[in-house]
Amino acid sequence: MNRVQLAEFLKDRRARVRPADAGLPDGTRRRTPGLRREEVARLAGISVDYYARLEQARGPRPSRQVLGALGRALRLFEDERAYLFQLAGEQPGPPAGPSQVVPAGIRHLLERLDDTPAFVIDAKYDILAWNRMAVRLMGEPPAERNMIWNAFCGPMAINADSPGEAQTFAQESVADLRAASARYPDDEGIRSLIARLHAGSAEFTRRWNQHRVCVRRTTVKVLTHPEFGELHLECQVLHADDSGQRVVFYTAAPGSRTADVLCGLREGARV
Incomplete structure (x- = not known):
């Protein structure tokens, strides 16, 4: 030492x-x-x-x-x-569990993005922070802040008849959660979430038993808005730091109808 x-x-x-x-x-x-x-x-x-x-x-x-x-x-x-x-003369063990404290710099970034819906999730998909544009686009986050739990056990739970985009999210998020469980093997929050999902969703268990592992990054998301209908969004994922947190941004191709909708939502978010 x-x-x-x-x-x-x-x-x-x-x-x-x-x-x-x-x-x-x-x-x-x-x-x-x-x-x-x-x-x-x-x-x-x-x-x-x-x-x-x-x-x-x-x-x-x-x-x-x-x-x-x-x-x-x-x-x-x-x-x-x-x-x-x-x-200290020790060998490091597994990394510390994912932090739920969003750095002040990331919060400031969310506030300054007045034209881009954005939010922060941790390694197990808990929504930790969001900006006004995210609320304008998707509404206030639900009481259950975990995106994977809502996908498999929420009111609109994924099933065999769900659209392709929902199926893709299910596949990738389960594989991502498996990667998080390997990275943070001692984290009680991740273990507890996996146990809850197994107990509440046979569909989650089926996908979990496929043993796929991946980390979600950039993808295309189709969102059905109650007022504006189908929106095509580019989902950009920024890995913030070693805490396991990620900042998710929703953007749209310049000149597209979705870009026009985001522009209108931006004006509303400024009010």
């Missing part, structure tokens, strides 16, 4: 985490950028004294559990997390 380098790494990373990105208020009396020691300790579930001793290069060797908690608290990328474990 290299105590000095570990201490320097923790101090440097703490200074670079914006409070808003960790789900904390910015406050008005911060003398230095980043998180305070007590905030890191609280986020990691350890004592302030223990964390302070780590930053002073005089603490005991942290356990794997503590290292994992520090990685989540400091919002480390996978390469940074591996380096943290290396400094």
Whole structure:
């Protein structure tokens, strides 16, 4: 264990985490950028004294559990997390579970996209954030915020008679969820969702047992709007960071009827 380098790494990373990105208020009396020691300790579930001793290069060797908690608290990328474990003389285990805290920068991006419907999902397809254009296009997110659950167990559950686009989403999202379960094998949220889906949908179980694995990226989506009818949208997916979050954008070909509809929705979203 290299105590000095570990201490320097923790101090440097703490200074670079914006409070808003960790789900904390910015406050008005911060003398230095980043998180305070007590905030890191609280986020990691350890004592302030223990964390302070780590930053002073005089603490005991942290356990794997503590290292994992520090990685989540400091919002480390996978390469940074591996380096943290290396400094402590440990081999990194599976990546931390997908975060549900949307970084402030991503939220600001959503707000600035006043002509593009966009939303953020995590690795298991929970909708975490959205902009006004997304609401104009698709309405407010349902009480059940998980897209895969709604697809298989919601009011319009997928079945053999569902249109081709719904069938494609079912196939790709199940394969994507299997990839997420492999990437985050210890995440209770993913395990719980898979168990719920098996219990609630024979169609999900049938597709899950096909053992397909993929990560969804750019695709074409056909959406039936209650007022404007069939819309043809290009679904662009931006992988935000190692947290497993993705930003989904809906755009349309310039000059198309769908582009005209989005332009009209934009004017409404500005009201």
